[in-house]
Every structure is written in C-alpha cells, then in structure tokens.
Amino acid sequence: MGTPFQLLKTDTATQARRGRLQTRHGVVETPIFMPVGTQGTVKSITPAHLHEIGAQIILGNTYHLNLRPGSELIRDLGGLHRFMGWDGPILTDSGGFQVFSLAKLRDIRDDGVAFQSHLDGAKLFLGPREVMRIQQNLGSDIAMVLDECPPWPCERDACARAVARSQRWALQCKQIATESGFLAAGHHVFAIAQGSTFDDLRREAAEALSALDFPGYAVGGVSVGEPEPEMLKQVAATTPFLPANKPRYTMGLGTPPQMLKMIALGVDMFDCVLPTRVARNGLAFTPDGPMNLRNEKYRTDPRPIVEGLANYTSGFSRAYLRHVTLAGEIISCTLLTLHNLHFYLDLMAQARAHLESGDYGSWHRSWIERYEAGAAARVAG
Amino acid sequence: MGTPFQLLKTDTATQARRGRLQTRHGVVETPIFMPVGTQGTVKSITPAHLHEIGAQIILGNTYHLNLRPGSELIRDLGGLHRFMGWDGPILTDSGGFQVFSLAKLRDIRDDGVAFQSHLDGAKLFLGPREVMRIQQNLGSDIAMVLDECPPWPCERDACARAVARSQRWALQCKQIATESGFLAAGHHVFAIAQGSTFDDLRREAAEALSALDFPGYAVGGVSVGEPEPEMLKQVAATTPFLPANKPRYTMGLGTPPQMLKMIALGVDMFDCVLPTRVARNGLAFTPDGPMNLRNEKYRTDPRPIVEGLANYTSGFSRAYLRHVTLAGEIISCTLLTLHNLHFYLDLMAQARAHLESGDYGSWHRSWIERYEAGAAARVAG
Numbered sequence: 001m002g003t004p005f006q007l008l009k010t011d012t013a014t015q016a017r018r019g020r021l022q023t024r025h026g027v028v029e030t031p032i033f034m035p036v037g038t039q040g041t042v043k044s045i046t047p048a049h050l051h052e053i054g055a056q057i058i059l060g061n062t063y064h065l066n067l068r069p070g071s072e073l074i075r076d077l078g079g080l081h082r083f084m085g086w087d088g089p090i091l092t093d094s095g096g097f098q099v100f101s102l103a104k105l106r107d108i109r110d111d112g113v114a115f116q117s118h119l120d121g122a123k124l125f126l127g128p129r130e131v132m133r134i135q136q137n138l139g140s141d142i143a144m145v146l147d148e149c150p151p152w153p154c155e156r157d158a159c160a161r162a163v164a165r166s167q168r169w170a171l172q173c174k175q176i177a178t179e180s181g182f183l184a185a186g187h188h189v190f191a192i193a194q195g196s197t198f199d200d201l202r203r204e205a206a207e208a209l210s211a212l213d214f215p216g217y218a219v220g221g222v223s224v225g226e227p228e229p230e231m232l233k234q235v236a237a238t239t240p241f242l243p244a245n246k247p248r249y250t251m252g253l254g255t256p257p258q259m260l261k262m263i264a265l266g267v268d269m270f271d272c273v274l275p276t277r278v279a280r281n282g283l284a285f286t287p288d289g290p291m292n293l294r295n296e297k298y299r300t301d302p303r304p305i306v307e308g309l310a311n312y313t314s315g316f317s318r319a320y321l322r323h324v325t326l327a328g329e330i331i332s333c334t335l336l337t338l339h340n341l342h343f344y345l346d347l348m349a350q351a352r353a354h355l356e357s358g359d360y361g362s363w364h365r366s367w368i369e370r371y372e373a374g375a376a377a378r379v380a381g
Numbered sequence: 382m383g384t385p386f387q388l389l390k391t392d393t394a395t396q397a398r399r400g401r402l403q404t405r406h407g408v409v410e411t412p413i414f415m416p417v418g419t420q421g422t423v424k425s426i427t428p429a430h431l432h433e434i435g436a437q438i439i440l441g442n443t444y445h446l447n448l449r450p451g452s453e454l455i456r457d458l459g460g461l462h463r464f465m466g467w468d469g470p471i472l473t474d475s476g477g478f479q480v481f482s483l484a485k486l487r488d489i490r491d492d493g494v495a496f497q498s499h500l501d502g503a504k505l506f507l508g509p510r511e512v513m514r515i516q517q518n519l520g521s522d523i524a525m526v527l528d529e530c531p532p533w534p535c536e537r538d539a540c541a542r543a544v545a546r547s548q549r550w551a552l553q554c555k556q557i558a559t560e561s562g563f564l565a566a567g568h569h570v571f572a573i574a575q576g577s578t579f580d581d582l583r584r585e586a587a588e589a590l591s592a593l594d595f596p597g598y599a600v601g602g603v604s605v606g607e608p609e610p611e612m613l614k615q616v617a618a619t620t621p622f623l624p625a626n627k628p629r630y631t632m633g634l635g636t637p638p639q640m641l642k643m644i645a646l647g648v649d650m651f652d653c654v655l656p657t658r659v660a661r662n663g664l665a666f667t668p669d670g671p672m673n674l675r676n677e678k679y680r681t682d683p684r685p686i687v688e689g690l691a692n693y694t695s696g697f698s699r700a701y702l703r704h705v706t707l708a709g710e711i712i713s714c715t716l717l718t719l720h721n722l723h724f725y726l727d728l729m730a731q732a733r734a735h736l737e738s739g740d741y742g743s744w745h746r747s748w749i750e751r752y753e754a755g756a757a758a759r760v761a762g
Contacts (some may be wrong), residue, residue: 040708041711068704069700076681083698300458319454323449330711331426
C-alpha cells in the first residue's frame with residue numbers, strides 16, 4: 001500500500017509542511033481545512049456554494065449518516081458523493097467519537113462499542129468491521145479507523161488501555177480494508193494516535209501505528225475540553241513520531257490561530273464545526289477577530305464583512321447581514337456560513353502560499369498577533 | 382402619465398392576456414408570479430438563486446421593512462434593490478394589509494391607520510403620505526396605494542365605507558406620487574379595487590379607480606378566508622371594469638389551479654407565500670399535486686421531484702430531499718424553495734406560451750384536471 005501523499009516542502013523555521021494528497025475524487029492541497037457535512041449537507045449552504053468558495057474536501061459523519069438515513073440506503077443510491085451532490089473528496093470519521101459524546105448507555109468492549117441511538121434509543125453496535133463496512137457503503141475517499149478517545153482529564157491506566165485498544169482496532173480496520181479491496185481501490189484509511197496528556201503514551205501510539213504503514217494519521221484526543229497550551233503540547237508530543245511522508249490530521253479543530261499553530265507543529269489537515277456553527281448565530285470571522293453582526297454598531301455599516309475577501313457574501317453590507325440575522329432569516333445562515341468557510345479556506349490558501357515563499361514562521365505569528373489584538377479590542381470595546 | 386404596459390394578445394376562448402410591463406429595473410412578461418421577499422429576502426434562497434430560476438420580479442413588504450430595519454436606513458444604503466442584492470424589479474405593498482392582519486390595537490381613521498408594532502408595541506401611523514414616502518425610500522418599481530381591506534364576510538355598509546375610504550386614499554397616493562416626482566421618474570403606482578362580495582360595489586370601485594388612470598390595478602380583498610368559488614366570483618366581478626390596457630394583479634394568490642383560473646379571468650400578476658412557506662415544511666409542487674417529502678414512500682426514491690423540470694434541485698433525489706427534511710437541515714428549505722418557485726415561474730412561462738399559441742383555454746383546463754386528480758389520489762393513497 002503506497003502513499004498517495006507528496007511532501008512538497010518542509011518549512012525551515014517551523015515544522016510546517018506543504019503537501020498534496022491524491023484521492024479517488026481529486027487532489028487536496030495541504031495544509032487544508034475541511035468543512036463539516038454531518039448529516040449529508042454542510043449546514044446552510046449547497047454543494048455549488050462549496051465549489052464557489054474553493055472547498056477541496058469535506059467531512060461526513062458516519063455515526064449520524066448510519067442512524068439516518070442509513071449507510072445501505074446511501075450505498076444503494078450510489079454512495080455519499082452522489083447522494084449529497086458533492087463530487088469532490090470526502091473524509092468520514094469512524095463514528096466512535098459521536099458514540100462517546102452523543103449516544104446513551106454505551107458499553108465499551110474489546111470488540112467494539114454497544115450503544116443506544118440518541119434519536120430513537122435503538123440498540124446498536126460499532127466495531128472495526130461495522131465502521132469499515134459503513135464507510136465502504138458511503139464510498140469515503142478517506143475512512144478513519146475506530147478508536148477509543150479518552151476523556152480529558154484521564155488517568156494514566158485508563159489512557160494506556162484506550163491506546164492499546166485503539167491500536168488493536170486500527171490493525172483490524174486495516175486488515176478489513178485490505179481484504180475487502182477498499183484500500184486497493186484507492187480509498188484511504190487513516191489511523192488515529194491517542195495518548196491524552198501522557199507524552200510517552202503519545203509516542204508509543206504514534207510509533208506503533210506508524211509501523212502499520214497507514215496512508216495517513218490523525219492526532220486524536222485533542223479538542224476534548226483541555227486548555228489550548230495542553231492541546232498544542234499533545235500535538236507536539238505526537239507529530240515527531242509520525243512518518244514525514246504521510247498526511248497528518250487533527251480532528252475537530254479549531255480556531256484560526258489554533259490551526260496556524262498546529263500547522264507550525266507539522267499538521268496538514270483540519271475539520272471543525274466552528275465556522276458553520278457560529279455563522280448560524282450571527283458571528284463572522286475577520287483578520288481582526290470574530291465580528292458579532294448583531295451589534296448595534298453595524299446598523300448602518302455599508303461595508304462587507306471583510307474588505308478584499310471576494311465571494312458572494314461580500315456583495316452584502318454589514319447592515320444587511322445584521323438585519324437578516326436579527327430577523328432570523330435563513331439567508332443570514334447561508335451568507336455567514338459562506339463567508340466563514342471562505343475565510344477558513346482562504347487562510348489555508350495563504351498558509352500554503354507563505355510555505356511556498358518560505359516565510360510561514362513570521363507570517364503566521366503576525367497573523368495571529370493581529371487577530372488576537374483585534375479580538376481583545378472587540379471584547380474591550 | 383402614460384402606460385408602460387403593452388397588451389400583446391388577448392385570448393379568444395377566455396379573458397386571459399399576454400402582456401409586457403416596463404419597469405425601472407427591466408421588463409416583466411405577463412402573466413407572471415412574483416416570489417415574496419417579506420423582510421428583504423425571499424426566504425431560504427439567495428438573489429443568485431432567483432436569477433437561476435428565471436424570477437422576473439419579486440415582492441417586498443412595506444410594513445415589515447419599515448418596522449425593521451426602517452425605510453430611511455434602506456434609503457441611505459441605496460434603496461431596497463441594493464440593500465438586498467436584487468437588481469430586478471420590485472413591487473412593494475402599502476403595508477395596510479399587514480396592519481389589519483398583524484398589528485395590535487389598530488384604529489382606522491379617515492387620514493390613515495394608527496397601530497402598534499407587532500414586534501415591540503411601538504405606536505405608529507400609516508396614511509397615504511407615509512406609505513408613499515416609505516415606498517419611495519425603498520425605491521419600489523411598483524408601489525401600491527394604501528387601502529382598507531374589509532374582512533370576509535363583511536356587512537354591506539362597512540364594505541361601502543371601506544370602498545369610499547380606499548378611493549380617497551388612492552387619489553391622495555397618486556397626488557403625492559405626482560408631486561414628489563415618483564411617477565415621473567418611472568416608478569409605477571397601482572390602485573386597489575375593493576368591494577368584498579358585493580358586485581355593484583366592486584364595479585363602482587373599479588370604475589372610479591379606472592377614471593384616475595393608474596399605471597396598474599389590483600383586485601383587493603380576495604384570499605381573505607372566503608371559499609374559492611366566492612374568490613373567483615369577486616375577481617370576475619372586477620376585471621371587466623378595469624382598463625384593458627393596464628396590468629391587473631390579485632394580491633396574495635394562490636395555488637397553481639387558482640392562478641390559472643385567475644389568468645382566464647384576465648389577471649396578469651400574482652404573489653403568494655405558499656410556494657416558499659410550504660417548502661419549509663417539506664412540501665413540493667408537482668403537475669400531479671403537492672408531494673409531501675416526509676412520506677415513507679420516498680425513502681429510497683432516486684428520482685428528482687419532477688422529471689423534466691431542470692434546476693439545481695433536480696440534481697437531488699427524493700430520497701435525499703426526504704432525508705434532509707426529516708433531519709431538519711436548512712438545505713431542505715433552500716432546495717424545496719428553489720423547486721417550488723421554479724415550478725410556479727415555469728407554470729407562468731407555460732401559460733404565456735399557450736397564450737401565444739392560442740390554446741390557453743383547453744391547456745389550462747387539462748392542466749388543472751391532472752393536478753387535481755393527482756392531489757386527490759395522493760390524499761386517498
């Protein structure tokens with residue numbers, strides 16, 4: 001199983017990387033942000049909108065899609081791409097994280113997780129065989145292995161057990177994907193390195209999974225409630241022990257500064273509901289921090305959210321966006337989601353450009369400085 | 382004040398007409414349906430979507446926009462077209478109907494209507510001067526006069542008083558629009574003929590307003606709770622007494638068969654929240670009646686809502702639309718609104734084509750027959 005990932009350039013001042021990942025549905029230029037399409041739609045916008053703002057790859061949620069409408073139905077209708085009308089690459093998670101965070105009465109066993117659906121209480125089970133079958137039904141370009149994500153904080157013994165179990169499941173997932181022909185058909189399977197706050201367990205997990213030669217790796221167990229310095233420390237404790245020639249992905253992250261810091265630690269891929277979720281509450285990202293469009297001061301403001309970020313939303317004034325947000329109109333969700341995702345995608349494009357020109361280190365520090373100063377001024381003002 | 386309306390053809394078998402209305406923001410081919418953009422947005426879709434499905438003209442609501450964000454603000458930001466990003470024609474109502482149906486503690490006087498905002502209870506007043514000033518602030522291509530819409534059913538005396546008052550207000554609105562230069566600048570003002578269920582009052586209202594030579598006329602006081610035969614009777618009692626060379630508009634109508642029947646009675650323009658409102662509840666219009674996409678029978682249905690109606694929504698299966706509707710996803714509102722409005726606009730395009738080819742009478746009867754048979758079968762099945 002060869003790697004479809006090209007490492008184009010590694011930064012000298014940081015561990016940041018410029019890469020290119022080939023998938024069954026096209027090429028992904030890294031570093032990259034992946035908009036989240038939990039239930040077969042990136043909330044509030046259409047696939048055409050995603051193309052307009054240059055989305056390269058999106059994420060789908062195995063847990064949600066398997067409960068409703070069911071992965072067999074999606075398979076019978078031609079797979080997730082066709083079902084939701086998105087012809088670019090799709091990464092799907094294994095569903096394990098949602099079982100731990102959403103489902104009722106879960107029971108973690110060595111062969112998988114038994115749980116009750118949060119929708120109707122139905123008794124269900126997800127093991128390595130199930131998560132790989134579901135992701136095969138969906139036709140994922142990048143499938144994630146089943147893992148056990150320890151909570152934060154976590155006792156060392158419990159974490160060690162989760163790491164060991166995750167490693168066994170990763171091996172089983174890879175065997176299943178090999179036997180079924182999933183990998184040979186050009187689908188990728190990414191492993192997930194856990195280890196919570198224990199540097200030695202993180203290293204152990206990363207090295208053991210690296211030996212299994214997966215097409216890509218995720219740093220798991222971050223963004224589960226820990227403070228940001230702790231999060232960065234955990235990523236920094238993992239990436240050095242992952243193979244340099246494979247893409248690296250931190251799941252469920254993050255704010256714009258967090259992503260830039262993670263890139264500097266050698267991470268290539270991100271996904272997060274933040275830009276889509278806050279859009280539905282009237283919040284827009286800017287280079288000077290988040291802007292709350294409900295604020296009275298935008299009542300007569302004729303400017304677009306961000307001058308110079310050209311997209312469909314930039315044709316509308318802050319005054320209009322404030323009005324439709326306060327009026328509870330769906331177009332507010334649509335326009336702010338478009339803007340926020342474009343902002344995230346454009347930030348990744350800027351990161352790639354600065355990696356190519358060789359000044360990523362200084363650029364990302366000054367970008368974060370401006371963003372945090374602006375955010376602080378907004379809070380103060 | 383000349384007429385910007387060209388009557389291109391009058392049907393021989395019915396009173397249906399094919400016409401063309403010139404506005405400051407372009408030509409409107411009639412018969413036409415106008416999507417409703419109450420609060421500065423046609424709910425769930427963008428102006429780009431409206432262009433995609435061939436919308437020619439949309440409607441804005443004076444009452445809502447004047448309460449929030451305020452017509453002066455919209456004027457200062459360049460008018461409603463620029464504010465909401467729609468460069469085609471806009472018709473605005475006078476706000477009177479919403480005062481009667483939404484506002485609290487209204488007091489109808491000879492000089493206008495005092496009322497309390499349904500949003501915050503603020504005490505407000507709308508008279509002929511106010512409604513014309515607001516619509517001038519919005520930059521309406523077609524402004525409506527203030528009228529008093531009698532309820533259904535209504536006593537004859539009360540109706541006669543409403544007709545007389547509406548006539549005085551219409552005259553005042555026209556005088557104001559003349560003095561302010563609104564009409565000379567190419568904006569249109571349409572009068573509204575009331576009269577409830579009293580044929581002689583309807584005729585009196587229509588004739589008196591016709592003598593005032595407005596650029597267009599509405600049949601008011603229909604679709605206020607009366608049964609459909611009564612509604613058609615009232616329209617039939619009005620249109621013969623309106624000038625043939627002016628466009629005619631029934632406000633707040635209707636279902637697809639109702640519009641086709643109204644066209645046969647000589648009506649040219651329609652607006653209605655029905656296609657946008659029911660879309661947000663999972664209902665899609667088809668030539669065989671409305672389709673409830675929540676229905677179990679569409680669970681695995683790979684077909685588009687209507688075969689042969691090509692638009693963005695037709696790229697998605699009924700199974701997908703059912704899934705996102707049940708999951709409560711915004712994309713369901715967006716895709717079904719797009720479909721329903723396109724269905725309405727396409728129906729008007731078909732009506733225009735059949736008026737041109739001379740078989741409107743037989744075509745509209747068979748169209749309605751199929752629609753009603755399909756709707757009945759769906760209810761039975």
